[in-house]
Amino acid sequence: MTTPNKRDDIVRSAMELIAEHGFHGAPMAMVAERAGVGAGTIYRYFENKEILIIEMYQEIEAKMYALILDGYANEAPIRARFIHLWTALLRYFIQFPLDFRYLEQFRNSPYGVACRRDKILGNKVGEYNVFRELFEQGAAQQVVKDLPLVILFSLSFGPLLAVTRDYILGFVELDETMIKRTIEACWDAVKR
Amino acid sequence: MTTPNKRDDIVRSAMELIAEHGFHGAPMAMVAERAGVGAGTIYRYFENKEILIIEMYQEIEAKMYALILDGYANEAPIRARFIHLWTALLRYFIQFPLDFRYLEQFRNSPYGVACRRDKILGNKVGEYNVFRELFEQGAAQQVVKDLPLVILFSLSFGPLLAVTRDYILGFVELDETMIKRTIEACWDAVKR
DNA sequence: TATAAAAGAATGAACGTTCATTCTTACTGG
DNA sequence: CCAGTAAGAATGAACGTTCATTCTTTTATA
Numbered sequence: 001m002t003t004p005n006k007r008d009d010i011v012r013s014a015m016e017l018i019a020e021h022g023f024h025g026a027p028m029a030m031v032a033e034r035a036g037v038g039a040g041t042i043y044r045y046f047e048n049k050e051i052l053i054i055e056m057y058q059e060i061e062a063k064m065y066a067l068i069l070d071g072y073a074n075e076a077p078i079r080a081r082f083i084h085l086w087t088a089l090l091r092y093f094i095q096f097p098l099d100f101r102y103l104e105q106f107r108n109s110p111y112g113v114a115c116r117r118d119k120i121l122g123n124k125v126g127e128y129n130v131f132r133e134l135f136e137q138g139a140a141q142q143v144v145k146d147l148p149l150v151i152l153f154s155l156s157f158g159p160l161l162a163v164t165r166d167y168i169l170g171f172v173e174l175d176e177t178m179i180k181r182t183i184e185a186c187w188d189a190v191k192r
Numbered sequence: 193m194t195t196p197n198k199r200d201d202i203v204r205s206a207m208e209l210i211a212e213h214g215f216h217g218a219p220m221a222m223v224a225e226r227a228g229v230g231a232g233t234i235y236r237y238f239e240n241k242e243i244l245i246i247e248m249y250q251e252i253e254a255k256m257y258a259l260i261l262d263g264y265a266n267e268a269p270i271r272a273r274f275i276h277l278w279t280a281l282l283r284y285f286i287q288f289p290l291d292f293r294y295l296e297q298f299r300n301s302p303y304g305v306a307c308r309r310d311k312i313l314g315n316k317v318g319e320y321n322v323f324r325e326l327f328e329q330g331a332a333q334q335v336v337k338d339l340p341l342v343i344l345f346s347l348s349f350g351p352l353l354a355v356t357r358d359y360i361l362g363f364v365e366l367d368e369t370m371i372k373r374t375i376e377a378c379w380d381a382v383k384r
Numbered sequence: 385t386a387t388a389a390a391a392g393a394a395t396g397a398a399c400g401t402t403c404a405t406t407c408t409t410a411c412t413g414g
Numbered sequence: 415c416c417a418g419t420a421a422g423a424a425t426g427a428a429c430g431t432t433c434a435t436t437c438t439t440t441t442a443t444a
Binding site for chain 1: 381
Binding site for chain 3: 198221224229230231232233236
């Protein structure tokens with residue numbers, strides 16, 4: 001009975017449980033039960049829990065990039081591009097809070113740290129990265145602060161993620177103007 | 193054999209393990225071994241693991257407040273007070289990276305979220321809070337952005353914590369000028 | 385010797401993973 | 415069109431391990 005969506009059921013189930021209760025609050029048995037499959041079935045689709053976790057992250061990342069790059073104008077001014085990307089990101093998180101919470105769990109796990117270490121210290125120079133490109137051009141045009149790339153990332157993503165977190169935890173409401181002003185504050189942190 | 197520092201040994205051991213490997217990477221048996229005590233001994237000092245975790249958080253918080261309030265001038269201008277507090281906080285994290293990593297683990301745990309929820313929604317109006325006072329006065333004097341308190345917190349702590357995290361993970365170096373410019377960028381995010 | 389403290393072996397619950405088995409589907413020759 | 419059979423997807427009980435906590439024994443102190 002190979003329904004084509006059995007894998008998707010497992011992913012959705014694991015995602016909900018992990019986003020809400022963390023990796024250790026999502027035992028495979030519970031993932032299986034919620035997905036409506038047998039415990040062993042998961043292992044037909046994913047070699048083990050770690051691989052399930054990493055593949056889920058990669059799927060979210062791909063989905064996220066597709067969304068924020070939609071309508072992105074490569075030749076627009078730095079500030080406009082920044083506003084576009086950060087706004088799209090915040091909207092994405094608002095629309096898919098489960099994705100955000102999963103990413104947060106991932107970020108704070110050994111997998112996430114290792115992943116980030118690779119990206120930063122690995123010096124994948126060939127690899128294309130919208131964010132890096134944006135900041136490098138911004139530095140060249142002297143419209144963003146003259147600081148290391150890593151710090152520019154932290155200064156601009158830090159507040160965005162913190163606000164998103166508070167919104168998703170129900171600590172604050174975000175209407176259109178609040179979104180706009182939050183993104184502008186993120187820009188203020190990096191603009192020269 | 194009541195050495196007076198047995199409790200401290202347990203706390204230090206638990207702190208190191210939790211900071212480095214998370215709550216689930218710090219089994220009680222390992223905490224005991226590193227502290228040089230028997231597994232059962234821990235339960236003479238702490239009722240259970242959860243209470244150990246929470247008490248450790250409270251100890252760090254107290255230590256942190258003592259440090260950042262040292263030399264804090266209540267009547268100084270908003271910006272100067274902001275710089276003082278954020279700089280002291282960053283220096284504290286740099287000096288005690290274990291404390292920072294423990295706090296991060298705690299923040300991302302159910303304990304930490306519940307704790308924060310209490311502080312924000314509990315409306316502990318009577319409770320004194322330097323940060324809230326600073327932002328409220330800043331808003332009154334129109335030197336900080338007219339945004340909800342929660343968002344001002346996120347905008348200013350978000351980048352600080354993100355940069356600290358990158359420093360502690362070894363992704364970036366922080367000399368005196370870099371510290372100064374990072375704090376100023378945090379200020380830029382909230383200043384009007 | 386009596387009492388409190390410390391130790392670490394014992395316990396039971398919970399976990400990720402495996403595997404013998406069952407069930408479903410696809411394919412075959414008549 | 416229909417048995418009959420092979421292939422492989424799905425299952426869930428069972429396993430070995432790990433964990434927090436408890437219990438019994440040993441040790442130190444008074």
